[in-house]
Amino acid sequence: MATIVRTVAYLGLEARAVEVQVQLIPGLPAFNVVGLGDKAVGESRERVRGAIAALGLALPPKRIAVNLSPADLPKEGSHFDLPIALALLGAMGVVDVETLAGYVVVGELGLDARIAPSPGVLLAALHAGQAELGLVCPAAQGSEAAWAGSVEVVAAPDLLALINHFKGHGLLAAPRPGDVEAGAPGPDLRQVRGQETAKRALEIAAAGSHNLLMCGPPGAGKSLMAACLPGILPPLEAAEALEVSMVQSVAGMLANGRLTRTRPFRAPHHSASMAALTGGGLKVRPGEVSLAHLGVLFLDELPEFNRAVLDSLRQPLETGTVSVARANAHVTFPARVQLIAAMNPCRCGHLGDASLACARAPRCAADYQSKVSGPLLDRIDLHVDVAAVSAADLILPPPAEGSAEVAARVAAARGVQTRRYAGEAARTNAEAEGPLLDRWSTPDGAGRALLAQAADAMRLTARGYTRILRVARTIADLGGAEQVGRVHVAEALSYRRRPPVS
Numbered sequence: 001m002a003t004i005v006r007t008v009a010y011l012g013l014e015a016r017a018v019e020v021q022v023q024l025i026p027g028l029p030a031f032n033v034v035g036l037g038d039k040a041v042g043e044s045r046e047r048v049r050g051a052i053a054a055l056g057l058a059l060p061p062k063r064i065a066v067n068l069s070p071a072d073l074p075k076e077g078s079h080f081d082l083p084i085a086l087a088l089l090g091a092m093g094v095v096d097v098e099t100l101a102g103y104v105v106v107g108e109l110g111l112d113a114r115i116a117p118s119p120g121v122l123l124a125a126l127h128a129g130q131a132e133l134g135l136v137c138p139a140a141q142g143s144e145a146a147w148a149g150s151v152e153v154v155a156a157p158d159l160l161a162l163i164n165h166f167k168g169h170g171l172l173a174a175p176r177p178g179d180v181e182a183g184a185p186g187p188d189l190r191q192v193r194g195q196e197t198a199k200r201a202l203e204i205a206a207a208g209s210h211n212l213l214m215c216g217p218p219g220a221g222k223s224l225m226a227a228c229l230p231g232i233l234p235p236l237e238a239a240e241a242l243e244v245s246m247v248q249s250v251a252g253m254l255a256n257g258r259l260t261r262t263r264p265f266r267a268p269h270h271s272a273s274m275a276a277l278t279g280g281g282l283k284v285r286p287g288e289v290s291l292a293h294l295g296v297l298f299l300d301e302l303p304e305f306n307r308a309v310l311d312s313l314r315q316p317l318e319t320g321t322v323s324v325a326r327a328n329a330h331v332t333f334p335a336r337v338q339l340i341a342a343m344n345p346c347r348c349g350h351l352g353d354a355s356l357a358c359a360r361a362p363r364c365a366a367d368y369q370s371k372v373s374g375p376l377l378d379r380i381d382l383h384v385d386v387a388a389v390s391a392a393d394l395i396l397p398p399p400a401e402g403s404a405e406v407a408a409r410v411a412a413a414r415g416v417q418t419r420r421y422a423g424e425a426a427r428t429n430a431e432a433e434g435p436l437l438d439r440w441s442t443p444d445g446a447g448r449a450l451l452a453q454a455a456d457a458m459r460l461t462a463r464g465y466t467r468i469l470r471v472a473r474t475i476a477d478l479g480g481a482e483q484v485g486r487v488h489v490a491e492a493l494s495y496r497r498r499p500p501v502s
Contacts, residue, residue: 002067003090003097006104007083008127009075010120012284012324012331013246015127018068018075020105022087025063033084035068037075038283044078048085050111051159060092074329076283079118082107082136085159099166103154104128105136113159117141119252122245125151136162142175143257144249147242178257180241186231186265190402192221194393199225201384201495203406206232207413208429208474210467211317211339211379213302216386218349222342225386226298227265229340231403233296234411235261240294243334247293251286264295270304278312279333280324289316290333302343303371310376313339317379320431338430339380345369381430381467382495413477429474437466441473446486454493468492 002023008015031045052059066084068075083105090097106124108116121141125148128135134152137145142155155175156162164170189199198214202225205212214222236244241259248254268277268288279287289297299305316322320336345351346365348358358364377383417428420440426432432441443451455465471492472484481488 003087003100005083005087005090005100006131006133007080007106008104008120008124009073010077010123010250011074011329012286012333013123013250015120015123016073017127017131018070018073018080020080020083020087021067021069022084022091023065023067024060024091025065027063029059029061029063031059031064031066033066033068035066035071035075036073037068037080038077040078041068041075041080044081044084044109047078047081047109047111048088051081051085051109051113052088054111054113055160055163057089057092057094059088064088077118077120078108078116079106079120079124081109082115082159085109086136086162089163095163095166103134103136103152104131107136107138107156109159115139115156115158115162117252120250121145122147122249122254125153126246139172139175141257143178144245144254145257146175146177147245147257147259175257178259181258181260181262183230183260183262187224187227188231188403189225189228189406190398192225192228193396193399194389195221195225195386198222198384198386199406201382202229203232203410204471204474204478204495205229205338205340205382206406206410207478208381208417208470209338209427210381210430210471210474211341212382212384213341213343213377213380214384214386215343215345217351217388218344220386220388222386223300226267226296226300226340226342228403229296229298230263230265232407232410233263234407234414236263236294244294247286247290247334251291253291264292265298266292266296267298267300270299270301272305272309274306274309274312277309278316278322278324278335279331284324284326284329284331286333287322289313289322289335289337292337293334294336295338297337297339299339299341302341303368307371307373311373314376314379317376336431341380343369343372377497378461378463379467380497381471383497384495409478413474416477429470429477432470432473433466437469441469441484443469443472443484443489444486447472447484447489450486450493451489454489458493458496460496464496468496471495 002021005020007018009018089095108118115138117138117140121137121144125135125145129148129151136154139155139157145153165172245259266288275281277287316335322333322335324331346368351365472488475488475491476484
């Protein structure tokens with residue numbers, strides 16, 4: 001009769017139940033693992049063999065058959081080591097099989113029987129809680145698993161300690177949830193001289209979680225303002241922090257079970273591949289757009305990214321998820337991000353300055369800006385031109401208003417949106433659509449007239465029309481207005497994309 005131990009396989013942020021079935025069969029000694037595992041799963045035989053030998057035990061002189069069920073589910077990673085070892089020890093009579101039946105087991109084994117960390121422990125803990133089971137995991141990830149709530153977590157440093165725990169000889173202490181970090185402070189908006197229009201656009205973007213594109217010459221402060229954005233965004237709610245931590249857990253980035261209330265800020269280099277940005281690879285992992293979930297994805301030097309890579313963001317920006325298709329599985333990761341992008345107006349960066357612009361201006365600007373597709377630009381709510389900073393701006397004293405003052409206004413506007421969308425799918429104005437958008441973002445008579453006139457003159461798409469409504473709603477929230485008015489629509493229109501230079 002086969003010995004069974006429960007574990008999980010990860011598909012995106014979903015933990016699928018897997019049974020590790022071990023049977024000792026009379027015959028020539030062999031150790032086989034079947035069940036559609038990857039190379040890391042196949043190599044677990046040697047790690048399990050070495051770990052059991054480190055305990056002073058010898059494998060039985062029989063055929064050891066290990067089946068990972070269901071057999072048609074792809075299985076990746078080294079976290080199958082520990083469940084295979086426990087199932088084998090159960091078949092050998094070293095560990096009580098009935099005790100193992102009450103746990104989900106994950107963990108990588110070393111040849112010296114130490115239990116090493118493996119990605120995805122938080123997902124396994126949440127899965128165990130839903131199945132009303134306990135969790136066995138590495139000691140280094142016990143504080144991470146403890147965030148799952150009322151789940152019995154057995155966090156063991158090595159295989160011997162785990163066996164002793166199950167035998168009642170040396171009980172392991174229950175781990176406590178890891179610390180909640182405040183996050184390292186970033187730059188303050190007081191460091192930005194001038195650029196009042198751009199700072200206003202940044203405040204609107206933060207208040208409504210809108211996408212923003214800043215276009216201006218080198219050294220104008222675009223990257224600095226983008227780096228200031230996390231400092232004015234409200235901290236993650238408890239449920240949001242758990243969502244972000246689930247992505248970090250499956251990516252193996254959740255160190256010592258420490259959660260953070262600071263929103264993610266990811267700034268990939270423009271040489272990033274499509275798999276790096278949207279997810280994928282040989283072993284499907286979340287990309288930058290998912291690692292920035294509920295936070296900021298900053299793309300500096302936007303036209304320098306490969307065009308196909310940029311266009312792969314169009315679907316995630318619209319739906320808030322990214323799907324990676326494979327022949328044997330479809331993996332979906334969350335990707336509700338706020339896109340902040342920066343670019344120069346042309347390759348030389350000095351369009352409009354006759355003393356610095358290249359000889360091909362303004363033709364070089366049209367060629368450079370055309371590297372970013374129109375459909376992607378249409379998904380960006382706020383387009384702002386950032387002027388060069390003059391010497392007169394630099395010698396002025398720092399502005400009286402910094403990140404703390406702006407963050408207070410942003411928090412107040414986000415609070416209004418939280419109350420407005422309570423019980424709805426949307427969290428911020430940027431996510432409102434359909435009846436929800438019609439109910440809360442429809443302008444008054446003067447505002448509707450202006451918007452209708454602008455839609456015809458600017459040849460707005462349906463997407464552009466709704467995004468102006470969302471931005472206008474955020475501007476009204478910052479101003480404390482109940483209804484969207486003409487002045488809010490006018491300001492929202494001023495940030496809409498302008499035709500490229502020709």
